[in-house]
Amino acid sequence: MLTLAIQKSGRLNDATLKLLKGCGIGFVNGSKDKLKSTATNFPIKLLFLRDDDIPKCIVDKVADAGIVGENVYFEKGENLNISTKLGFAKCRLSIAIPKHFEYNSIKDLTNKRIATSHPKILDRFLNEKNIKADIHHISGSVEISPGIGLADAICDIISTGSTLLSNGLKEVDLVMKSEAVLISHPDLKADRKKVLNQLLFRLRAVKKAGNYKYILLNTPNDKIEQICEILPGMKSPTIMPLAEEGWSSLHSVIRKNDFWEKINNLKTAGAQGILVIPIEKMIM
Ligand code: ATP
Ligand code: MG
Secondary structure: OOOOOOOOOOOHHHHHHHHHHHHOEEEOOOOOOOOOEEEOOOEEEEEEOOOHHHEEEEEHHOOEEEEEEEHHHHOOOOOOEEEEEEEOOOOOEEEEOOOOOOOHHHHHHHHOOOOOHHHHHHHHHHHHHOOOOOOEEOOOOHHHHHOOOHHHHHEEEOOHHHHHHHOOEEEEEEEEEEEEEEEEOOOOOOOHHHHHHHHHHHHHHHHHHHHHHEEEEEEEHHHHHHHHOOOOOOOEEEEEEEEOOOEEEEEEEEEEOOOOHHHHHHHHHOOOEEEEEEEOOOOO
């Protein structure tokens, strides 16, 4: 049995549960106050915790693995493994300053007070840049600290920047990029490691599927070669004759991000009846 710690409520919770569901792992739905749950069809137990507490729980072997943002891992999780990146909760940890602050380079932060809930990451960042500043550790609402005179600048999580804007702040330096990661204890017993590897296999299949689409189209036979060049597929596309003489149906996969650009190329090359379908799992 593997114990996996996940966020009890917050930005990671929904996506984490959805991801586990996508891996075919079912849980009995308990009350919101529930702290533990056991999967009905996989040897895994869930612990619901605040994200900040997850790395320490793994270090202390209360849990074997957990799902947190990389920012929390680097702030709180010494000597654990990042088993895989999960591709959601993408954000960045950045330095931001009030709009009126005259800022030319990171040197302008010398001897300034910087409020953050990530003091360890900020300290490492400033040391690398040889900047001495006064790090003010607060646990939340970092963005309001310049406005209330608590700090000259902040180091905080940003995704769209709208919170900064509404607090009269502007982003000036990137400290790190972050996304959700599966972290684990480096020293797991063999049976737990086996379950972790099974979980990783499923997580990777679901994550990979999310990056691709399945595509079906009809093509004149004399255009197959040209269309195959646009769609190299996983190995090579599947081609089947249509009932109509001189035409084939071609099936392949396409990267989600390439999709609009390739659709235009395919139409220009003569493809018709193009269908693009989501893929649930992808195992290479
Ligand atoms: P907890 O109560 O568990 O301590 P929290 O308030 O510390 O939760 P959340 O705001 O739920 O944390 O954020 C959890 C993680 O989601 C962050 O550590 C970060 O990795 C990521 N995250 C935070 N803000 C954003 C955002 N605006 N967009 C995308 N991801 C974000
Ligand atoms: Mg937290």
